[in-house]
Amino acid sequence: MATENEEFLKRLRATFRAEAQEHLRAISSGLMELEKTLAPELRAQVIETIFRDAHSLKGAAGSVSLKTIESLCQPVESVFSALKKQELAPGPELYQALHEAMDIITQLVEGTEEETSPQVQARAREQIKKLAGMSRKTAPPAGPSEAPPAAGRNISILPAVETQTEPRPHPGKPSMSAETVRIPAARLDPLLLQAEEMISAKMAIGQRAAELQELCRSLDLWRTESAKWKERLSAGPEWNELLEWNETRLNTLIHQTAAVTRSVEQDQRALRRMVDDHLENMKGILIFPVSSLTESFPRLVRDLARGQGKEAELVIRGAEVEIDKRVLEELKDPLIHLLRNSVDHGIKQPAERAIRNKPPLGTIILTFAANENRQLEISVSDDGAGVDAGLVRGAAVKAGLVPQKDAEKMSQDEIGAFIFSSGLSTSPIITSVSGRGLGLAIVREKVEKLGGVISMETQAQAGTTFRLLVPMTLATFRGVLVREEGQVFVLPSVNIERVLRVSREEIKTVENRETIRLDGQVLSAVRLGQALGLPVLRGNPAAADRHVQAMVVTFSGQRMAFFVDEVLDEHQVLVKNLGRQLARVRNIAGATVLSTGQVAPVLNISDLLRSALRAAASAQPAAAAENAKTGKARILVADDSITSRTLLKNILETAGYLVKTAVDGMDAVTQVRSEVFDLVVSDVDMPRLSGFELTAKIRAGKKTAGLPVVLVTALESAEDRERGIDSGANAYIVKSSFDQSDLLEVVRRLL
Amino acid sequence: MKQDQITTGAADKRLILKARARALAQEPAAGAAQDLLEIMEFRLATETYALASAYVREVQPLKDYTPLPGLPPFVLGLINVRGQILSVVDLKKFFSLPGKSLNELDKVILIRNDSMEFGVLADAVLGTRLIPQGTLQEAPPTVTGIGAEYLKGVTKEGVIVLDAEKILDDEKIVINQKAE
Numbered sequence: 001m002a003t004e005n006e007e008f009l010k011r012l013r014a015t016f017r018a019e020a021q022e023h024l025r026a027i028s029s030g031l032m033e034l035e036k037t038l039a040p041e042l043r044a045q046v047i048e049t050i051f052r053d054a055h056s057l058k059g060a061a062g063s064v065s066l067k068t069i070e071s072l073c074q075p076v077e078s079v080f081s082a083l084k085k086q087e088l089a090p091g092p093e094l095y096q097a098l099h100e101a102m103d104i105i106t107q108l109v110e111g112t113e114e115e116t117s118p119q120v121q122a123r124a125r126e127q128i129k130k131l132a133g134m135s136r137k138t139a140p141p142a143g144p145s146e147a148p149p150a151a152g153r154n155i156s157i158l159p160a161v162e163t164q165t166e167p168r169p170h171p172g173k174p175s176m177s178a179e180t181v182r183i184p185a186a187r188l189d190p191l192l193l194q195a196e197e198m199i200s201a202k203m204a205i206g207q208r209a210a211e212l213q214e215l216c217r218s219l220d221l222w223r224t225e226s227a228k229w230k231e232r233l234s235a236g237p238e239w240n241e242l243l244e245w246n247e248t249r250l251n252t253l254i255h256q257t258a259a260v261t262r263s264v265e266q267d268q269r270a271l272r273r274m275v276d277d278h279l280e281n282m283k284g285i286l287i288f289p290v291s292s293l294t295e296s297f298p299r300l301v302r303d304l305a306r307g308q309g310k311e312a313e314l315v316i317r318g319a320e321v322e323i324d325k326r327v328l329e330e331l332k333d334p335l336i337h338l339l340r341n342s343v344d345h346g347i348k349q350p351a352e353r354a355i356r357n358k359p360p361l362g363t364i365i366l367t368f369a370a371n372e373n374r375q376l377e378i379s380v381s382d383d384g385a386g387v388d389a390g391l392v393r394g395a396a397v398k399a400g401l402v403p404q405k406d407a408e409k410m411s412q413d414e415i416g417a418f419i420f421s422s423g424l425s426t427s428p429i430i431t432s433v434s435g436r437g438l439g440l441a442i443v444r445e446k447v448e449k450l451g452g453v454i455s456m457e458t459q460a461q462a463g464t465t466f467r468l469l470v471p472m473t474l475a476t477f478r479g480v481l482v483r484e485e486g487q488v489f490v491l492p493s494v495n496i497e498r499v500l501r502v503s504r505e506e507i508k509t510v511e512n513r514e515t516i517r518l519d520g521q522v523l524s525a526v527r528l529g530q531a532l533g534l535p536v537l538r539g540n541p542a543a544a545d546r547h548v549q550a551m552v553v554t555f556s557g558q559r560m561a562f563f564v565d566e567v568l569d570e571h572q573v574l575v576k577n578l579g580r581q582l583a584r585v586r587n588i589a590g591a592t593v594l595s596t597g598q599v600a601p602v603l604n605i606s607d608l609l610r611s612a613l614r615a616a617a618s619a620q621p622a623a624a625a626e627n628a629k630t631g632k633a634r635i636l637v638a639d640d641s642i643t644s645r646t647l648l649k650n651i652l653e654t655a656g657y658l659v660k661t662a663v664d665g666m667d668a669v670t671q672v673r674s675e676v677f678d679l680v681v682s683d684v685d686m687p688r689l690s691g692f693e694l695t696a697k698i699r700a701g702k703k704t705a706g707l708p709v710v711l712v713t714a715l716e717s718a719e720d721r722e723r724g725i726d727s728g729a730n731a732y733i734v735k736s737s738f739d740q741s742d743l744l745e746v747v748r749r750l751l
Numbered sequence: 752m753k754q755d756q757i758t759t760g761a762a763d764k765r766l767i768l769k770a771r772a773r774a775l776a777q778e779p780a781a782g783a784a785q786d787l788l789e790i791m792e793f794r795l796a797t798e799t800y801a802l803a804s805a806y807v808r809e810v811q812p813l814k815d816y817t818p819l820p821g822l823p824p825f826v827l828g829l830i831n832v833r834g835q836i837l838s839v840v841d842l843k844k845f846f847s848l849p850g851k852s853l854n855e856l857d858k859v860i861l862i863r864n865d866s867m868e869f870g871v872l873a874d875a876v877l878g879t880r881l882i883p884q885g886t887l888q889e890a891p892p893t894v895t896g897i898g899a900e901y902l903k904g905v906t907k908e909g910v911i912v913l914d915a916e917k918i919l920d921d922e923k924i925v926i927n928q929k930a931e
Binding site: 578585604 | 815816817818819820821822826829830831835836837838840866867869924925926927928929930
């Protein structure tokens with residue numbers, strides 16, 4: 001019996017959590033609203049909403065006996081009761097205290113903090129005291145019964161009549177009518193999956209229909225052939241009887257088969273329509289207003305800015321637009337990243353803004369709009385400092401993405417494109433928090449995975465705008481099936497410019513790389529198998545052919561040809577993820593189930609082009625050939641302490657790198673000059689030659705100028721970091737903040 | 752050789768049946784229920800292993816699988832389970848166990864918890880049975896070659912009981928590659 005009750009309470013609490021999150025979001029965004037200057041009526045409306053939400057939350061918490069949340073809601077409710085009656089003048093401390101209380105409640109609701117933990121209890125008690133004090137402090141003596149916490153109970157008798165026509169002045173939240181059904185989204189997800197699964201059934205029946213048509217043709221052929229024989233043969237009456245009997249049977253069979261084929265074709269058409277409609281409708285069900293995603297953003301921007309001594313405000317427009325929940329989920333990280341980026345790099349400190357005649361409060365505007373092509377246009381603009389084109393040029397040259405002389409000629413657009421390259425950061429050096437140049441590359445990857453595009457416009461000292469264009473629903477796409485080394489792969493059709501056959505003589509080797517000519521342009525070409533690292537099949541029949549099948553693949557301005565054994569077909573493809581164990585696999589975006597039931601990997605074109613470039617580059621020179629064979633990058637570790645040296649060596653070797661060691665800077669210089677390395681990890685403080693001097697020497701060397709250098713050090717001073725930058729190091733990791741993953745992450749990025 | 756295997760199989764079966772009979776014959780004394788652990792036994796090469804049945808979603812015959820390029824050898828590839836795509840792990844390679852390659856590997860045991868799900872290769876699935884938890888003994892690491900952290904223990908019969916939760920939660924089993 002007891003367990004049954006516990007089970008019930010558990011279920012109840014899950015329900016409570018969903019409800020509470022809604023209240024919390026409403027309260028938080030309400031608080032953000034209040035902090036702006038609002039018209040008095042609007043203000044009263046917002047206060048009323050928060051008051052109600054706090055009250056409902058308190059009641060809900062009480063009913064599932066979450067006492068701490070309940071007791072925290074009490075003073076919040078009292079504060080708003082006082083605000084409503086204008087017995088309390090709001091101020092920054094009050095808002096801060098309210099935000100803090102909301103934080104504790106959020107943690108409790110999300111279960112990141114145990115309700116029973118004494119620490120939380122203490123924090124909650126303190127917060128309750130603080131808020132209770134505030135709601136009482138300015139309350140006039142006339143209304144003492146309202147202010148004390150105990151009085152909160154009475155508030156529940158307030159008339160529940162909605163005075164406004166809108167139940168809540170909450171952006172994007174549709175009003176609940178009597179015909180609305182509330183179903184947890186988690187229960188709809190499998191339904192959508194099943195609906196998508198039916199695409200396989202639809203394709204399978206198409207396959208069956210085609211097979212039946214083939215069968216009909218074979219039977220027809222049989223009839224024609226045997227009719228010819230009948231004329232030629234003149235046999236006895238018994239034979240004739242047999243032949244006639246056979247003919248009748250065959251005709252019946254042909255008619256029956258044709259009838260079945262027709263019905264199957266009809267069924268196929270009907271099924272196709274049903275599946276397509278059903279899927280379209282299912283997709284329509286799982287749409288959410290953008291506001292469900294953006295509610296926490298204003299708070300995020302405010303907190304981020306405050307943490308850096310800046311002032312910033314986020315204005316959201318078009319949050320009522322509704323889009324596919326899965327697209328929305330995928331947009332969360334990129335948007336947060338762009339906002340973070342605006343606060344970090346765009347908006348400057350108030351003092352600096354004052355110099356430029358800007359108001360101290362920076363504004364970031366996040367706009368959502370649906371266009372007629374069922375796409376969502378998103379823009380994130382700030383009125384900050386803009387992107388410094390000079391810094392981008394410098395970083396691009398330093399990262400080896402473009403030669404110095406070309407960099408100077410780069411247009412605004414080209415600079416914009418560089419911002420999204422992996423490994424490019426205008427922050428002068430890699431530290432543990434930022435500047436890895438991953439951010440915008442990841443944003444681009446995510447947006448492109450959704451089938452969207454991203455671009456940037458910037459004007460020095462006027463601000464930066466990022467524009468995103470993403471589809472409003474996750475769609476199936478068309479994919480080209482190819483066979484390479486005995487395996488089937490799918491490439492998105494949008495990335496295939498054309499499929500062609502090239503004779504072997506047309507493949508030319510330029511600078512050790514294979515190329516083909518197309519419309520007068522030279523394209524580098526790689527075997528798909530080589531780019532993917534597939535084992536080469538012996539006696540591959542395609543290898544003997546005088547012609548080679550090739551595909552021209554394009555991706556964000558890059559073009560490259562891939563040789564494959566065979567291009568099989570083009571299909572409608574539904575991409576699925578690879579399961580939880582395979583979080584991310586290089587070159588593979590997902591997998592799809594073919595109409596045969598076979599699983600085929602869908603290639604990630606962005607990754608594939610990088611792999612192809614690497615495969616093409618590592619295919620040749622003698623020194624590099626060895627690396628390509630083992631596939632391991634060679635790293636030189638320089639450190640005078642044997643402990644640190646061994647530790648670094650172990651970490652790197654475990655991660656699969658080939659590691660050599662040097663006992664100090666001089667030793668390292670000698671080794672770097674005589675052998676080929678892909679990266680140097682060096683200590684700063686070393687006898688004979690320090691890490692800074694080593695870096696400078698590496699940069700000065702003709703052969704080694706581009707070699708990435710990671711400085712690992714115990715020194716943590718801004719001055720040393722500057723020195724690191726000056727000497728030309730690519731990364732600077734402080735040992736105190738130094739953990740394995742940090743180092744490995746940096747190394748991976750630089751290689 | 753073949754003969755040996757068959758007799759081992761038969762002996763195993765007898766053991767299983769015996770254990771089952773014993774388990775069934777036992778009076779369900781109060782409290783005793785908590786001490787029983789249901790395990791699924793399977794064979795990998797010459798060894799018999801087991802996993803707590805609570806983590807087993809289902810067992811599938813391994814008909815066809817799709818290998819993926821660039822993955823560590825312990826990931827066999829992808830399978831299609833009624834439209835859901837799942838990866839299959841070869842535990843022998845994951846634990847770097849030595850072993851003959853002439854095994855049949857024709858079954859996949861799908862295991863899962865709240866945060867992870869994948870298939871585990873097996874040569875044969877022997878069935879499930881109840882064992883008293885208390886009878887599990889600590890295995891000397893030399894016996895199994897598997898790190899002690901992945902083991903729940905060894906049964907009286909010498910069946911190695913793996914800790915499914917540990918394997919499912921192991922970060923080393925998750926593949927998260929970056930672009931080149």
